[in-house]
Amino acid sequence: MITDLGPFVGRDDLLTTATTLLGHVRLLTLTGPGGVGKTRLALRVATRLDEHYLADLGTLHDPGPQHLWAHLALALGIRHHGAAGPDVVLAHLAHRPAVLILDTCDRLVPQAAAVATHLLSAAPRLRIMATSRQRLGVDGEHTLPVPPLTRADAADLFTRLAAAGGVLPAALSNRHTVDELCRHLDGLPLAIKLAAGRARTMSLPELIDRTGDRFSLLTPLQRVVDLSYQLCTPDEQALWSATAVFAGPFTMAAAAAVAGPGDITAAVEGLVDKSVLTAATDTHPARFSMLDTLREYGLRRLPDENKARDRHRDHYRDYLATAATDWFGPRELAIMDAVRQELPDIVTAVDHSLATGAVDDARALCRDLARTRAPYFWGFLDLAYTQLSRALPGDGNPAHQAVTAAAAGWIAATQGRPDAARTLLDPLAGLPIPPVQFAIAAAGVLLDDDPDAVTRLAAIRDQATHGDRNMVTMMWAIGAAFHADTTAPATHLAEAEQAGAPWAVSWALWTSALAAQRTGDLDRAGDLINRCLRLQRSMDDQWGQTWSIELCAWILADTADTREPDRRRAAWLLGAAHARQQRLGVHLAGMRPFAAGHRRARTRLHALLGPDATADEFAAGRQGHAHALRIALGEPTPRHASAPRAGGLTTREQEIARLVADGLTSAQIALRLRISARTADTHIRNIGGKLGRPNRAAIAAWAAQEL
Structure with missing residues (x-):
């Protein structure tokens, strides 16, 4: 019997899972990287069950059968004169309800597998727990990965x-x-x-x-x-070192690009088996991750880090170029989600490009990141702007530099920062480069409400293709809609629907709703903005929702002559939209047509409700903006609730709270949501803080009732 006297922290869920499993299976292998605590967990599980023994195979220097069985006999406390072979061990265990821990099987996987098979066949009341970086690979084995601590x-x-x-x-x-x-x-x-x-x-x-x-x-x-590395084949060692350049989870295709010529499938499978890589196979495509400790070790073993990082950069440059071209269509949400997941490695590729003087590669990475529209959808515009700004200095190709500056100026314009946008765009005015001319004209629409800019966008449309053409069309339609022209918005909606692109369709509905509001067709405007909001809710598009809530308030303000509830709802939504704009870093005052629309709606509401009531509703909307979508759609939700819906949790936090209620561990949540276990744990702590719930059980109880 072995006593474990050290502190045992966390692992409650894993301990319960392992104990339950060992009640139903006879061979349970705990796998994981070295130092993760497999032995401690095995001992804790064993103490909950029958009489238990620990046989540390890591201390066995001679793996021959005679020495192995003698080693087991010693671990079992068998007193025997002479050689202790399998018969002696089996006689001791044959009818004894016991748990045998075969610890540190890494160097002796084939031998441990043979011993386990022999013992389990001859001792029906015996259960075995093995600890190893990789599974034993025998019939009846159940594997339980042991992740790092939260x-x-x-x-x-x-x-x-x-x-x-x-x-x-x-x-x-x-x-x-x-x-x-x-x-x-x-x-x-x-x-x-x-x-x-x-x-x-x-x-x-x-x-x-x-x-x-x-x-x-x-x-x-x-x-x-070192031991983990020694257990790997040469191909696995080479792949371990090559994939150490990744900053986050990576796909098989990305690993192949960094590793160079040759099929890496067997090497990836080997590294997963040996707990060097962790595979998340509930995503498409599957993604692989590596602990920082193993990453640092791999980099030390990498013979030419710069060459590997060059391949890494080239892969992400080509990846983003394809994503920027292909995103407009039925797969656009999947493409934008994939770009978000690749973001740590995209930034790493930019860092390497700038550090090695490959400034045009850095510019291509940054421009195409912006062209995918993922920074808008996922809310990392500031990061995209920062990366573009980093890539601007230096020599390189002047045309590439100009297009990069235009991309940065366009982002500044969409955030309502006219000074920054003009500083970047004004020096480019004479350049006949389509992306540059698009950025200048689109900024003219957003910042200045310039009718000439709308005309220029209509002309530029024929010079762009794929997603770029859709963005030109969208800005042309927005500019036209502000001037009560319904033709461009109708073209925008028809093209987006023909492409089957849900995000593009949502914005086309928005431009059509704006045009209808400006022409006084308020019933149609209300129908279109409601369709837009429902689509944005299904996509969890926070950026798009912000502008739709603002436009919904304008429409309601125009239709509020006779119904006081609509007047109050319009004022409330103006406040909610304002709060969301602040959260996204948008300055509405810097965008002339939007600022004018906001002022017009608020002036009407002042006349209809009075300044004090309008201000009260506006303040309430700012406070309760988390459930603004329901208010905008006319769904039953109290506008003056003291706390936002779902306890103030974000959409992602609500999802995680539900998974906690379903009994998932942080590691399981991480695999399900394609995040790290540490990130899952941080979310859970934040959820507990928001709800005032001290532990996972309390969060689970709340989620079961409220979500």
């Missing part, structure tokens, strides 16, 4: 271990610093234990600084990862 649990473990080692409480009082350290340590219990030991002689900021060279700081961690 951020909260990692911080708790570090604090307990450091305090037990004599570190003063004041040194551990900054929870943010502890969290940051544990993030750098990947939540690996071994790394946390080693770092807690170093905390006796180093401050937490010093430890964080040294985690960039974690293998020198935490020497035993180097030996653990």
Whole structure:
């Protein structure tokens, strides 16, 4: 019998899952990277069940059958004179209800598999738990991956271990610093234990600084990862090093591009089997990720990092060029979602391009990122603008530089920042380059309500293709709609519907609703904006919803002559739209036609409701903007609710709360939602803070009732 006296933090869900599984299966293999805590978990599971024994195969130097069975006999406490072979071990276990832990099977997977098969066949009351970086691969085996600790649990473990080692409480009082350290340590219990030991002689900021060279700081961690590397084939080792250049989860196609010529399928499967890569196969395509600890080790083993990073850059440059061309169509939501998932590696590719002087590659990456429209849909416009600004300086191709400046100026215009937009766009005015002329004309529509800009956009349309043509059409339709021209919006809607592009259709409905409002066809305007809002809700398009809520308020203000509830709803929606614009970093005052539409609606409401009532409703809308969509659509929701719908949770937080209620662990949530376990854990802590719920059980209880 083995007693585990150290602190055991977190893992409650995993402990329950493993215990339940071992009640139904006879061979359970806990897999995961070295140092993740597989042995500790196995011991905790075993203590909940029958009599248990631990046989550490990692200490066995001679893997021959005679030595292996003798090693098992010693672990089982069998007293036997002479050679202890399989018969002796089987006689001891034949009718005994026991759990045998075959620990650290990594170097002896074939031998461990043979022993497990032999024992389970001859000892019907025996159950075996194996711990290994990879599964044993025998019939009847059930595999349970052991992920790193969540951020909260990692911080708790570090604090307990450091305090037990004599570190003063004041040194551990900054929870943010502890969290940051544990993030750098990947939540690996071994790394946390080693770092807690170093905390006796180093401050937490010093430890964080040294985690960039974690293998020198935490020497035993180097030996653990060395073993993982030695267990890999040469092809797996080469792929491990090559894929270490990725900043986030990556696809098989991306890995193949970085690895160079040759089929990498077997090597990827081998790295997944050995817990070097984690596969999320509930996405399409599947994505693979690597702990930072393993990534740093792989980079150290990479013979030519610059060459690998060049291939990485080229892959993402080509990927974005294709996405920017193909996004307008039925797959546009999937394409924009994929771009969002690739964002960490896109930024990494830009960094490498600028560091190596490949400025035109950096510009292509940044321009095409903006052209995919993902920054608008997913709300990372500021990041896209920053990347474009970084890529502007330098020599390179002057035309590429001009188009990059135009892309940055266009983003500034869509945010209502006329000074920044004009600084970038005015010097480009004479250049006959279609993307440049589009940005200048489109900015003229948004910032100046310029009728000549609308005419120029109509001419530019024939010079663009695919998604770029749709964007020219959209801005042409918006400019025309502000001047009560219904022809361009009708063309916009027809082309978007023919393409089967849902995001484009939503904006075409918006432009048509604006045109109808401007021509006084308010019933049609209301119908179109409601269709637009429902489509945007189905896509969770926060950027589009903001402008639709604003336009809905204008339409209601124009139809509110006789119905006071519509007047109040219009004022409330103006406030909600204002709050959302602030959250998105949009300055409506800098966009002349929008600012004029807003002022016109508010002036009408002042006349109909009075300034005080309008201000009260506007303030209420700002406060309760989280459920503005329901108000805009006329669905039953109290406009003066003290708290937003769903406890103030975002759409993603509501989704995670439901998964918590379904009993999923942070690791399982991460796989389901294509995020890291650390991100899932951060969301859960934020949910608990918003709801005032102290733990997962309380969150689950709330979600089961409210969502």
